[in-house]
Amino acid sequence: MQIGELAVRAGVSTRALRHYEARQLLESSRLDNGYRDYAPSMVQRVLWVRELLECGFSTRQIHGLLQFLQEEEDSEGFLACLQQHMEKLAALDALQAQLAERRERLAEKIGRYLPVQDGLARPPDLRPPQPVHRQLTLEK
Structure with a gap:
């Protein structure tokens, strides 16, 4: 085609x-x-x-995963691919934690600069809700 x-x-x-x-x-x-x-x-x-x-x-990472495209689910190649997926998930979780920490610091900084007067309510809580993550493990 x-x-x-x-x-x-x-x-x-x-x-x-x-x-x-x-x-x-x-x-x-x-x-x-x-x-x-x-x-x-x-x-x-x-x-x-x-x-x-x-x-x-990334496209570079995907290129490395191409070898696993046709693997059976119980093969060594499939387990290696699954391991790379789990490593990516862990990296994303670490990045999310880092961004949440930065967001918290920025929200605190903004809060210090906002004027607080009688009758004026404090700004709303700018923190995002905490996500729930499952811990994945790879067992052979």
Whole structure:
């Protein structure tokens, strides 16, 4: 299939597909007229790439995960891929904690600068609600 058809089937732009191919996340052959020709399996590959991008993986990290794309769920490769997903989750949790701490400091600073007078209520609590996270473990 040509790039336009793949774009429609996968719900992405042709520009995104060219970017994925430049990052070696997709493969195509060339027709006699020079147009890209994608295998039908590339639709699923694009969906997989998009899902990983939405989870915060970089294109470089996704390229490293390509080797695990066809792994069985009980294989060593699948477990290695799962481990990388868990490491990404831990990194996102650490980033979220760091951002929450920075937000708290900023909210306190703002609170120090707001005038407090009789009859004027304090500003609302600017802290976000605390999310609940499950601890994931990987067992073989």
